[in-house]
Amino acid sequence: MLVQLNAFPNRGLNLNALLNFSFLSRSIGIIFTMKKYLYLIKINFSQIGAYRSDMLFGWFARLFQLFIVFALWSITQKTDQEMQKLFIYFFLFYLIFDIFCTGRISRQISKDIRRGELNSYLLKPFNYIFSVWVKIGITTIARIIVPIILFIVLAFIRPDFAAPASLVHLILFFISSIFCIILWNLFVTIIGSLSFWVNEISQLQKVISLMLSVMIGKYIPLYLFPKQLQDIISLTPVNYLGNFQILIYQGGISSQDISKGMFILITWTIIFFFIAKFTYNKGLNIYEASGN
Amino acid sequence: MKPIIKVENLTRTFKQYKKEPGFKGTIKSMFNRQFFEIKAVSDVNFEIEEGEFVGFIGPNGAGKTTTLKMLSGILHPTSGEIRVDGFVPSERESNFLKNISLVMGQKSQLWWELPAMEGFILNKEIYEIDDKFFKERVNELAKLLEVGDILKVPVRKLSLGQRMKCELIAALIHNPKVLFLDEPTIGLDVVVQKKIREFFKQYNQESKTTILLTSHYMEDVAELCKRVIIINHGQKIYDGSLIELTKNYANDKYLKLVFNSKVAKSDLSKYGEVIDFEKNGLKGTISVSREDHTKVAAAILQNLPVDDLDISEVDLEDIVAKIFQQELK
Amino acid sequence: MKQVVIKYSKIYLIFFKNSVAELGSHRFNLLMSAVGNIVWTFSQVVTLQFLFQRINSFDGWSINDMILLLAFGQIFAYTMFIFYFDNHVELQTKTVLGELDMYLTKPLNLKFFLSFASVSVAQFIPFFVAVLPLLIIGVRDLRAVGLLDIIFCITVFMIGVIAMFFLSLSIAGLNFFTDDASSVRDIVMNSMDLNRIPISILPSPAQFVFIFAIPIAFVTYYPVLILKSSQNMFLIILAGLIVLISFYLLSKIIWNQGLKRYSGAG
Numbered sequence: 001m002l003v004q005l006n007a008f009p010n011r012g013l014n015l016n017a018l019l020n021f022s023f024l025s026r027s028i029g030i031i032f033t034m035k036k037y038l039y040l041i042k043i044n045f046s047q048i049g050a051y052r053s054d055m056l057f058g059w060f061a062r063l064f065q066l067f068i069v070f071a072l073w074s075i076t077q078k079t080d081q082e083m084q085k086l087f088i089y090f091f092l093f094y095l096i097f098d099i100f101c102t103g104r105i106s107r108q109i110s111k112d113i114r115r116g117e118l119n120s121y122l123l124k125p126f127n128y129i130f131s132v133w134v135k136i137g138i139t140t141i142a143r144i145i146v147p148i149i150l151f152i153v154l155a156f157i158r159p160d161f162a163a164p165a166s167l168v169h170l171i172l173f174f175i176s177s178i179f180c181i182i183l184w185n186l187f188v189t190i191i192g193s194l195s196f197w198v199n200e201i202s203q204l205q206k207v208i209s210l211m212l213s214v215m216i217g218k219y220i221p222l223y224l225f226p227k228q229l230q231d232i233i234s235l236t237p238v239n240y241l242g243n244f245q246i247l248i249y250q251g252g253i254s255s256q257d258i259s260k261g262m263f264i265l266i267t268w269t270i271i272f273f274f275i276a277k278f279t280y281n282k283g284l285n286i287y288e289a290s291g292n
Numbered sequence: 293m294k295p296i297i298k299v300e301n302l303t304r305t306f307k308q309y310k311k312e313p314g315f316k317g318t319i320k321s322m323f324n325r326q327f328f329e330i331k332a333v334s335d336v337n338f339e340i341e342e343g344e345f346v347g348f349i350g351p352n353g354a355g356k357t358t359t360l361k362m363l364s365g366i367l368h369p370t371s372g373e374i375r376v377d378g379f380v381p382s383e384r385e386s387n388f389l390k391n392i393s394l395v396m397g398q399k400s401q402l403w404w405e406l407p408a409m410e411g412f413i414l415n416k417e418i419y420e421i422d423d424k425f426f427k428e429r430v431n432e433l434a435k436l437l438e439v440g441d442i443l444k445v446p447v448r449k450l451s452l453g454q455r456m457k458c459e460l461i462a463a464l465i466h467n468p469k470v471l472f473l474d475e476p477t478i479g480l481d482v483v484v485q486k487k488i489r490e491f492f493k494q495y496n497q498e499s500k501t502t503i504l505l506t507s508h509y510m511e512d513v514a515e516l517c518k519r520v521i522i523i524n525h526g527q528k529i530y531d532g533s534l535i536e537l538t539k540n541y542a543n544d545k546y547l548k549l550v551f552n553s554k555v556a557k558s559d560l561s562k563y564g565e566v567i568d569f570e571k572n573g574l575k576g577t578i579s580v581s582r583e584d585h586t587k588v589a590a591a592i593l594q595n596l597p598v599d600d601l602d603i604s605e606v607d608l609e610d611i612v613a614k615i616f617q618q619e620l621k
Numbered sequence: 622m623k624q625v626v627i628k629y630s631k632i633y634l635i636f637f638k639n640s641v642a643e644l645g646s647h648r649f650n651l652l653m654s655a656v657g658n659i660v661w662t663f664s665q666v667v668t669l670q671f672l673f674q675r676i677n678s679f680d681g682w683s684i685n686d687m688i689l690l691l692a693f694g695q696i697f698a699y700t701m702f703i704f705y706f707d708n709h710v711e712l713q714t715k716t717v718l719g720e721l722d723m724y725l726t727k728p729l730n731l732k733f734f735l736s737f738a739s740v741s742v743a744q745f746i747p748f749f750v751a752v753l754p755l756l757i758i759g760v761r762d763l764r765a766v767g768l769l770d771i772i773f774c775i776t777v778f779m780i781g782v783i784a785m786f787f788l789s790l791s792i793a794g795l796n797f798f799t800d801d802a803s804s805v806r807d808i809v810m811n812s813m814d815l816n817r818i819p820i821s822i823l824p825s826p827a828q829f830v831f832i833f834a835i836p837i838a839f840v841t842y843y844p845v846l847i848l849k850s851s852q853n854m855f856l857i858i859l860a861g862l863i864v865l866i867s868f869y870l871l872s873k874i875i876w877n878q879g880l881k882r883y884s885g886a887g
Contacts (some may be wrong), residue, residue: 054804061807070813071822072668076675203653210657214664220671366725368881389728401723405643414639417632418729 022133037276040131044138055142059095062147066094069219076224078172084161089221089246091154097177097242098218101184103205104136109192122284129189129280136185167253172258173249176240179265184241186272189280196283216241223252237272238266295339296470297363302372304333304358304526332358334526335372340504342469344548345496347517347534348506349612356506360472360498363504364394377469390419393468397478400455400529401449408458409443412465419466426465433461436491454553455483460491472504477512510609524616534608539617542606546580547589550600551575559596563588579606632729633737640740651743656786658747658781662755665691665817684851687760687817690845692752693778697840699748700782702791704738707795712736713803716796721883732876740848766848773854774847780861781839787868788835797879809835816841821887836864 043203046146048055065214070090109132112118121128152239155162164170198204213219222233222243244261247253253261333355340346348356356358361367363372365381365388374381379388402411411431414471416426434440437457442450450458456476464471473492477485493516496503507513513520513534520537530537546567548558554573560566564580580588584605594601644651651670673684682690712735715721724734788809795802812835820828820842832838839861846852 034699057804057808061804061811064808065814066828067823068812068818072672072818075679075822076672198649200647200650203657207653207657207660210661210664214667219664220670225673242820270645360824361722364726366722367883384725386728389726392726392728396722399723400719403639403643406639410635410639410642414632414635415627417635418727420628 001129017117033100036126036133037130040134041138044135048138048142054139055145058143059099059147059150060100062094064089069094073221081161085250085252086221088162088250091151092246092249093218093242096144097180097245098142099147100140100181101241102140103191104139104189105132105185106188106192106205107202108132108136109189110195113187113192113195113283114199118287129276133185133276146181164249169248169251173245175244176248176262176265180241180245180267183237183265183269183272186269186276187237189276193276193279193283196286205290212238212241218241223247235264236263237268240268294341295342296342296377296471297338297504298373298375299338299363301334302333302336302362302371302374303331303370304355304367305329305331305370312562317494320594331526333362333369333523336523336526336528338521338528338531340502342502342532343496343500344519345492345503345517346505347513347520348504348523349513349520350506350523351511351616354524356523357474358526359523360394360474360504360506364392364472365389366394390466391469392462392472393466393470394445394472395463395474395476397475400447400459402455402458404448405446407444407461408450409448409460411447411458414441415462415465421466429467430461433464436494437461438487453480454489456480456484456488460488464495467499468501470502471504473503473507475507476505477507478507484510485512491515502557510607511613514608522586522612522615530615533616538575538605538611544606545582545585546577546579546604546606547585547592548577548602549575549592549596549598552599555596563592565605629730629733634816636738637740640742642743644647645737646700647743651746655741655746655750659751662691662695662747662751666755669817680819682819682833682855683762685762686845686849687819688755689848690819690841691761691816692755692759693844694750694813694837694841695752695755697778697782697785697816698813699744699752700786703741703748704762705786705789707741708739709734709789710806712793713796713806716793716883717800721882722758731880732872733746735793736786736790760848762850764850770847770851773852773858774844777839777847777857777861780858780865781836781843784836784839784861784865784868785871787865791868791872794879797875797882812837819845832860835865836861836868839864 007140022077070087074083075087075088075114077086109129112121112128112132118128121131151162164173188205191201191208194204195201215233216222222230222239225233234244244253244265307327307329309327313454332353336355336359348359349567350356358367362369363376363381365384375471377388381386381388381392402408412426412430415421416423421429430443431440434443437460439454439457439461442454443458447455447458453592463603476492477488479557480488489512490504492503495501496516503516505512505517517531517534520530521528544564547564551574556567556573556575557566557576560569560578564578566576567579568575570576589601589603593601669684669687669691672679675686679687715735721731721735724731727734760767789806792802792806792809795805812831815831815837820831823831827866829844843852843857843861847857
C-alpha cells in the first residue's frame with residue numbers, strides 16, 4: 001500500500017498548523033490535540049486490568065535476580081554499611097530502573113513496522129511514537145506500583161540505609177531518574193526504528209541490551225570499577241542509566257559532580273531526542289516509498 | 293444405513309466476564325470479575341449418514357464452528373453426547389483422529405517458510421501412511437486441484453487460492469472418512485471458489501467421504517449440499533433437504549425479465565413484488581407466488597415488450613435471511 | 622512400543638530437517654542471537670574475574686569451579702533453548718489466541734507436537750563457541766574424577782533437565798486458565814541467573830525453593846558438587862526423582878484440566 005503522507009511524525013500538530021492564524025485559535029488547537037492524547041492515555045489506562053498478573057508477580061521475577069546478584073557481590077563487602085549500600089544499589093537497579101528501562105518500546109515499534117500495522121497509525125493525525133510510549137508507559141505503571149510501595153515501606157522501616165540522603169537529594173534523584181527513563185527509551189526507540197531497514201531486530205536488541213546491562217553496572221556495581229575507568233564512563237551516557245541516580249540517592253556524590261552530571265545527562269537526552277527523531281523520519285521515508 | 297455422526301442434546305456454554313467502562317470499571321474488574329455464561333450451542337440433535345454432504349448454515353456466532361469443533365474433538369461438550377464413527381471425539385483416540393480431518397479457511401497447518409510438500413511429508417508420518425499410497429495420493433489430489441507445479445514453492449510465496457488448495461491436500465492425504473470444512477472458501481476469488489466447489493463435489497461422489505460444511509457463501513451450500521442444517525443462537529431451527537427448504541420457505545418464484553423497450557416500474561409492480569429493477573427500464577425481477585407463476589408469466593409476455601424471460605427459484609441466501617427474520621419475530 | 626518409537630523418531634527428524642531449512646530466512650537474527658549469547662557468557666566470565674580480584678575463594682569455590690558452574694548452567698540453558706523453549710513461549714500465545722485447533726485434530730501426542738515442532742538449530746553456534754570453552758576451563762581445579770562420578774553427574778543433570786522441561790510445560794499449560802502467565806515464566810527464567818553462584822550461600826528457605834520448586838539446583842549446583850567432592854549419590858538421585866515425578870504429574874494434571882477448558886477462538 002502506498003501511503004502518501006508527509007514524513008513528520010508529529011502529525012498531531014498538523015491540526016495546529018491549520019488553526020495557526022491567531023494566538024487564541026492556536027491555544028484551542030493545542031487543547032484539541034492534547035485532548036485526543038489524553039483520551040489515548042485514558043483508553044490505555046482502562047486496559048490496565050489485563051495486566052493483573054504482571055502487576056502482582058512481574059516484580060517477583062526481578063526479586064530473584066536481585067537476591068542472586070546481591071548474594072554474589074555481598075561476599076566482597078566487609079562492613080554492614082557497605083552491604084546495605086550494595087543492597088540499595090541493586091534494589092534500585094533491579095526493581096525500579098529495570099522496570100522502566102526495557103526493550104518493550106523497540107519490540108513494539110519493530111512489530112508494528114514488520115506487520116504493517118504502522119499503516120493504520122499513519123492514516124490518522126496521530127503521533128505514532130507518542131502512542132507507543134503511552135501504551136508501554138501505562139503497562140509500566142502497572143508493573144512498578146508494588147516495587148515502589150515495597151521501597152517506600154523499606155525506607156520507613158530502615159531509614160538508616162534505605163532513606164535518601166536528604167530531601168534535596170530525593171528531588172534531584174527524581175528529576176535525574178525521569179531523564180534517565182527518557183534517555184533509555186529514546187535509545188530503544190532508535191533501535192526499534194532500525195526495523196525500517198533490517199527486517200528482524202529482536203536479537204540485535206537483545207545483544208545491545210545485554211552489553212548495556214554490563215556497562216551500566218547491573219552486574220558489576222560501577223563504583224567498584226577502577227577510578228580511571230569510572231571517570232571515562234562518567235562522560236558516556238551509560239553512567240546516567242541508573243548509576244548516577246543511585247549515587248545521588250545515597251548521597252555519595254558532591255554537589256559539584258551532581259550539577260556537572262545533570263548537565264551531561266540533559267545534553268545526552270537532547271542529543272538522543274534528535275537522533276531518534278531523525279532515525280524515525282528517515283525510516284518513515286523509506287517505508288512510505290516502498291509501501292510495505 | 294447406520295449414521296456415522298450422531299449428536300444428542302449437544303450443549304456448550306462459554307464463560308465470559310464483563311467490564312464496565314471507565315476507571316471505576318477497571319478497578320472493579322480487577323478485583324471482582326462478574327462472569328456470565330453464553331450458550332453457544334444449545335440442545336442440538338442430528339444424525340448424519342455415511343457419504344452425506346451436509347451444509348451447516350447460520351449467521352455469525354450461531355454456533356456452527358463450535359459444533360464443528362466439538363465434532364472434531366477440539367472442544368469438550370458441556371453436556372450431551374457425540375459419536376463420530378463410533379468414537380467419542382473429545383477422547384481424541386488415535387484411531388478416531390486418523391479417520392477425520394478439519395479444514396479451516398482462516399487457519400493453516402502448513403509451514404510458512406517451507407514448501408507445502410514438507411508439510412505433507414510430516415502428515416505422512418503423523419498419520420502413518422505408507423510411501424506408495426502417499427505418492428499416489430499426493431499426485432492424484434494435486435492433479436484434481438491443478439497444483440502439481442507449486443508443491444515445492446515455499447508456502448508464503450503462494451497466492452491465497454493456491455495455499456488453500458495445498459491445505460486441502462494436507463487435510464485429505466490420509467483419506468479421512470469424515471471431513472469437516474469450516475469456511476473453506478473464505479476470502480477466495482470467485483474463480484477459485486468455483487474450482488474448489490467442483491473439487492469437493494467430485495471428491496464426495498468418488499470417495500464417499502462424509503462431509504460437513506459451514507460457509508458464509510450460500511452458493512457453496514446450494515451447489516454442494518443436498519441436506520442443510522440451520523442453526524441460530526445455538527439452536528437447530530431447520531434440518532432437511534435443500535429442496536424441501538426451498539419449497540417450504542420460498543412460496544414464491546422469481547421472474548427475471550429483459551425488455552425490448554423501456555418499461556415503468558409501476559407497470560411491473562402490478563404483477564408482483566419488484567425485487568430488482570434497473571433504472572433504464574430494460575431489466576427487472578419480480579417475485580410471484582409458486583402456484584400462479586405460469587399464469588403471471590403468460591400475462592407479462594402478452595402485455596409487456598419482453599425480450600427474455602427466466603423463471604428461477606428464490607436464492608438460498610434470501611430464504612435463509614427470511615427464516616432468521618421470522619425467528620426474530 | 623517399538624513402532625511408536627520409530628514413528629516419533631521419524632517425526633522428530635522431520636521437525637529437525639524443517640527447522641534447518643527455515644534457517645535461511647532468519648540469517649540476521651541468527652547471527653545476532655549467536656553474538657548475543659557469546660557476549661553474555663563473556664560478560665559473566667568477566668564479572669567472575671572482577672569478583673575474584675577482591676576475594677580468593679567464594680564459599681570454598683575457586684574461580685574455575687565457578688566457571689564450571691556457569692558452564693553447566695549454560696549447557697542446560699542451551700538444551701532448553703535448542704529443543705523446547707521457543708515452542709513453549711509460542712504455545713502460550715497460541716493457547717490464548719485459540720490456535721491449538723489444528724494440533725488437536727492430529728493423531729499425535731499433543732504435548733510432544735507442541736513442545737518440539739521447531740528446533741532452534743541456530744543456538745548450536747553459541748553452544749559450541751561459548752559454552753564448551755567454559756567447560757574446558759572449568760574442570761582445571763577439579764580433583765581426579767572417576768568414571769562413576771561422571772556417570773552420576775550426568776544422571777543428576779539429566780534428571781534436572783527433564784524436571785525443568787515438565788516445569789516449563791506446566792507453565793505453558795497455565796495459559797488455559799489465565800490470559801497472562803508470562804510473569805510465571807519470567808520467575809523461572811530469572812532464577813536461571815543462579816547458575817552463577819553455588820546455592821549453598823543462600824539462606825535455607827531459598828535453597829529449598831531452588832531444589833524443589835524451581836529445581837535449577839539439579840542442573841547446576843549438584844552436578845558440579847558431585848565433580849568437586851564425593852557426595853551421597855542415593856540421596857541426590859532420590860530427591861531428583863521425586864522432583865521429576867512431581868513435575869511430570871503436575872504437567873499432566875494442568876494439561877488434562879486445561880484442555881477441558883480450552884475453548885478455541887471460534
